[in-house]
Amino acid sequence: MSDTATVAKRLKALYTAVVYDIMDEMALPHQCLDLGIAPLDRDMQVAGPAYTVMAGPDIRERDEMPENTKLADFGVFTQMYEGCVVVVGAAGERQSGIWGELMSNASRARGATGVVIDGGIRDGRLVREIDGLGVFARYTSPIESLRRSRIHDIEIPISMTGTTSSQVRVNPGDWIFGDEDGVLVIPKDALDEVLAKSEEAKDIEDKVREEVQAGTPVIDVYNKYGRL
Template sequence: MDQPKNDATLFAQMKERLFSAVISDALDQVGVRDRVMRADLRPLDPSMVICGRAFTILSADVYEKNRDPYEMEIEAIDSLTPHSVAVWSTNGSKRTGVWGELLSTAARARGAVGAIIDGYIRDAVQIMKMGFPVFCTGLRPVDSAGRSLVIDYNCTVQVGDVLVSPGDIVFADYDGVVVIPKDVEDEVIRLAMEKVRRESATREELLKGAYLKDVYAKYGVL
């Protein structure tokens, strides 16, 4: 694969050719075995795919209404950049739906390509109608004001039991969410693209009737 000149080209190629499982395998190959998020982070729609750079957001539960409960949340969303993915740590909160239709609309306007919310969201039907990719752990219609507060952003967070740093590549599809650390992204993407080529060759030979044992010996993939 020719090296893409920018993130837009890279992410388009990744969405076209790759999927979460092959990226997970490539991470295993370079010895990074802890960058696949928990299985309960699910897309609102099975067709949703996300590929972009992490823009991290951190919130915490509160038990009274702050004077300006949305101040840092608004600041964070307005700071999203093209090809970014909002990756939101709620510290495991179950009190509120921190993401909704208006945040999805604002994020898309800034050029963001999706959101990974380790917590609940609301306005799910409206978000699906928008076609904005969102992964979350569940749905709850209550507002965040007086229940949770954004306390920081563009910081290292733990989402889906994975440590995510700003700028890491996030790839999410129906199988799950995978995070590629910046320091290994070139090698991981190269290995994933190569494995996809070998998988395609394996599939073609199996369809022609070849034995799995023989094809595996030739291409080394399952």
């Protein structure tokens, strides 16, 4: 198992709430993406290094576009790698599905294990059926992206809408972790510390849960472990 796969497995054994608590304690409180970016299926998780995609509105009319305009978007797949999570910043586009089932299948074939879109996705039912791919998006839409949005660049720092801040910066290689509660961006330089402290916190919460379920007074449990 590669290092990426090992880290992803460790993260998926956690949950975003406990990881966010640790980042909050580490003075990293603004790493949660907008809560409107949600999984297509509540059981989906994503965990992996970010493969960033900058996209945005396309204001060109059809007669202004060269032939095979859509082919320009297909360069997005060229640098994808095993275990990456594709992160698409759509710069406020709120109508079309900039990503769909075929692009999702192509991403999975290149090794991607997740897609997170600050924007829309098409073919939701078919996307949910792709094995091994967790997909999070702001909305679903039947509307084609051609003439409405386009991909501008890949593997550069991008901006995603945030929850506790207006924007969250995502650098290539930052770690993405998402579940039904939300999506977090873990700075790659902080990953080891965040992961280790989150695992410790989860172990404590497991003990707290056992004692609470056994009927130990909540105040006693809190005084003992300092968490609840």
